[in-house]
């Protein structure tokens with residue numbers, strides 16, 4: 070048997086521990102898909118695989134037990150899924166193109182969750198469109214609010230939804246619900262002054278608890294959607310660590326631009342000898358220094374007026 | 390142009406009488422009709438309003454006895470003779486003196502509950518011909534808390550006065566015990582005709598009225614005054630409502646037949 | 654008298670009215686909901702008929718126009734008070750039948766119960782009401798059972814049909830306006846809901862003893878005492894007063910009144926820290942009985958008008974109408990216990 074494993078991996082098939090058998094990987098940006106695709110996945114698993122589907126940690130499906138020889142047939146069956154999910158595809162009918170850059174994951178967001186500050190799966194798709202396919206090792210995740218159910222701080226780019234609370238003092242009846250919620254569930258950014266509420270803009274993390282808890286609608290959400298961007302969290306063997314805050318009150322466009330800029334930066338500075346051509350961005354930043362990264366990342370980025378840039382950043386994490 | 394009941398008027402402090410560390414009586418100028426048991430909404434601009442019962446009525450003045458608790462009442466304690474206070478009122482029905490004339494009357498008061506009934510005691514003290522016998526039972530926590538000490542001296546000469554405290558510490562000038570303990574031994578000629586007025590904290594009122602009924606008082610001969618969260622004083626804000634009753638309009642003085650049904 | 658107008662014609666009238674009145678109607682506040690990408694329907698000033706939301710119920714009622722959520726009563730210094738100004742114009746309010754019935758409840762408290770309320774009265778005297786027809790009932794409405802589904806003491810009635818506006822005018826002063834801007838003068842009969850999905854039965858024989866029933870207990874834990882049910886209610890009238898002194902000049906300030914709710918902490922707090930109804934179930938009891946029992950005892954008719962907004966808004970899915978329907982069982986329960 071002669072199989073080019075490098076090529077195969079780029080086509081989202083995996084070398085498995087069972088010789089002669091591969092697994093097909095189907096990524097779902099934002100983990101949000103119409104139920105009809107599940108039937109197609111079932112069909113592939115039962116026709117060419119061993120009847121099993123693994124729900125992966127990055128919101129995809131892995132269909133194991135596929136013979137190498139069946140890969141073209143599987144790619145044929147995958148095609149409607151790729152099209153339905155609007156995945157960037159290099160060659161039509163040739164399956165998923167995937168390698169270094171991982172599926173953009175997201176919590177369910179405001180499709181369902183009352184806490185979410187934006188539509189996470191829509192934004193995930195926008196990012197997918199902007200960065201896929203790509204061999205460089207990037208992990209991007211989105212979460213609806215600072216609860217961070219999607220654990221975005223463990224990613225290279227973590228995107229957390231925020232709303233800029235708008236206060237109409239004429240509707241406030243001083244019931245204290247917002248102050249209590251912000252104090253008990255969030256960051257104590259609110260205080261009662263003269264029977265009205267004052268927000269400490271610097272402390273506020275835009276979680277929207279005040280809006281959710283206000284019984285009169287004195288607090289409402291901003292029309293604009295805002296985000297906190299955390300950078301270079303990572304898991305792994307060497308030095309796992311949480312992503313640190315980079316931008317507070319960013320918007321969609323500035324985040325996409327920063328991610329794209331970072332690809333340029335990594336292309337320029339990646340260790341040419343990195344195993345498999347993959348190196349966590351954080352290690353590259355450790356090497357070049359944060360300022361150099363920042364120079365590349367913020368090139369031509371237009372921020373909303375209230376954006377706050379946190380610089381320089383120092384990461385902590387576990388060292389062995 | 391209709392009148393704006395919310396606008397307070399200025400009233401001058403004529404005298405400040407300190408009963409205890411936390412209870413002062415302010416004598417304030419007020420021209421107009423007012424009855425014992427009514428209350429004023431006293432305000433100090435920038436702090437707020439508090440409903441305060443009338444504890445004495447003079448010519449051109451009213452006495453308001455204020456206890457230092459909430460933030461509203463604290464500020465008042467820094468006011469002195471010659472200063473002015475904003476207030477509005479009087480509100481509430483108050484006691485109707487006529488209901489108690491020509492009767493044996495027992496007034497039982499706990500703590501600041503003495504303020505709203507003090508006007509009645511004063512009245513029968515100076516009009517002893519109008520009563521068939523007057524008893525005052527007043528209870529306080531400790532001797533330090535006793536209000537209107539000077540008046541007690543005066544009252545004692547004109548009526549049967551029982552001044553009692555829950556615990557006396559080292560003071561031996563007054564009795565020790567709850568007001569309820571003195572009810573069974575009340576000397577009355579005809580309990581069927583006798584009237585009683587009870588004002589004080591909720592628990593005290595509950596047990597005192599029970600005691601009076603046991604002693605043979607008729608429900609319709611007992612009156613109580615309800616202390617309540619009050620805000621507007623004029624039947625609008627809803628804070629004082631109990632069932633279909635607005636304490637600020639229909640009370641605070643209630644005949645017990647009605648008052649006993651008022652459940653929060 | 655009936656009129657039919659096109660939208661441009663009606664907008665001309667709105668324009669005429671705006672010289673003398675603010676016109677308020679249910680309108681859509683984009684992104685104004687609690688959750689992201691949700692809107693809110695509530696009252697706001699409108700300038701064109703296109704802004705009026707006819708096909709949905711407003712979350713909050715018209716009440717906030719007559720009784721602002723937060724209203725300055727007067728300004729003060731150490732020894733002077735100055736009454737707050739009256740709004741520059743009167744108001745035309747578009748509202749449904751249940752809400753127009755609710756105005757009577759506000760009037761009862763603010764014009765009758767004790768003295769007249771100065772601030773309410775001065776606004777109320779300058780308000781005109783335009784009835785919005787209900788072609789059908791909305792979710793949770795129970796106006797039919799409350800007898801509030803029809804009303805005819807409006808200044809005008811309005812209905813939108815196939816892009817045209819049908820009006821029945823009762824206000825003689827407006828006659829020339831409608832005559833000028835209308836295209837036809839058909840007969841216009843107000844539409845009203847004849848049937849609701851939600852039904853309630855308010856039993857006779859409620860006594861204050863019902864407070865001892867066990868039906869209230871489940872609300873101790875279910876209700877979060879947020880007060881939404883009161884704040885959306887067109888008939889709740891409670892308020893609390895506040896004194897504010899300005900941060901930059903501590904000698905001057907203002908007294909305000911803000912809406913209060915008998916469900917929210919603090920409503921029965923007295924100086925010194927007492928609080929009369931601590932448990933949410935007992936607060937629920939107090940609210941329910943006010944709406945469908947003791948208000949009637951005092952004023953001769955029920956307070957609740959069956960708009961169903963309290964059911965629409967409760968974040969804990971507590972149904973007020975359902976709690977009314979438990980009263981029957983509660984009466985039996987307390988009477989059996991009384992016999993025991």
Ligand code: HEM
Pocket residue numbers: 094125126127128129171172208304305306307345347349
């Ligand atoms: C040639 C190298 C690598 C290959 C082929 C590879 C393969 C994969 C694949 C296919 C997934 C996604 C599973 C899914 O779709 O749910 C994954 C996830 C993951 N990989 Fe790798 N990996 C490689 C290198 C690394 C390295 C160097 C690290 C860490 C230093 C790493 C850490 C992780 C972690 C933590 C996940 C879990 C998903 C998450 O990020 O939440 N991988 N890996």
Ligand code: SF4
Pocket residue numbers: 232234250251255256257258259268272273274275276277278279280
């Ligand atoms: S958005 Fe969150 S952090 Fe900001 S004030 Fe509201 S509750 Fe507090």
Ligand code: SF4
Pocket residue numbers: 240241242243244245246247248266282283284285286287288
């Ligand atoms: S929750 Fe709303 S009404 Fe209550 S204090 Fe906060 S802003 Fe005011």
Ligand code: SF4
Pocket residue numbers: 875876877878879880881882883916966967968969970971
């Ligand atoms: S019943 Fe519902 S809306 Fe009303 S206070 Fe309780 S939780 Fe809030």
Ligand code: SF4
Pocket residue numbers: 882885886887888889944956957958959960961962963964973
């Ligand atoms: S109690 Fe509920 S249904 Fe009744 S009028 Fe108020 S909001 Fe409407």
Ligand code: SF4
Pocket residue numbers: 627883888889890891913914915916939940941943944
């Ligand atoms: S239900 Fe509560 S808030 Fe509403 S009017 Fe009655 S007491 Fe006031």
Ligand code: FES
Pocket residue numbers: 618619620621622623624625626627628629630635636637638
């Ligand atoms: S104190 Fe406001 S209604 Fe009685």
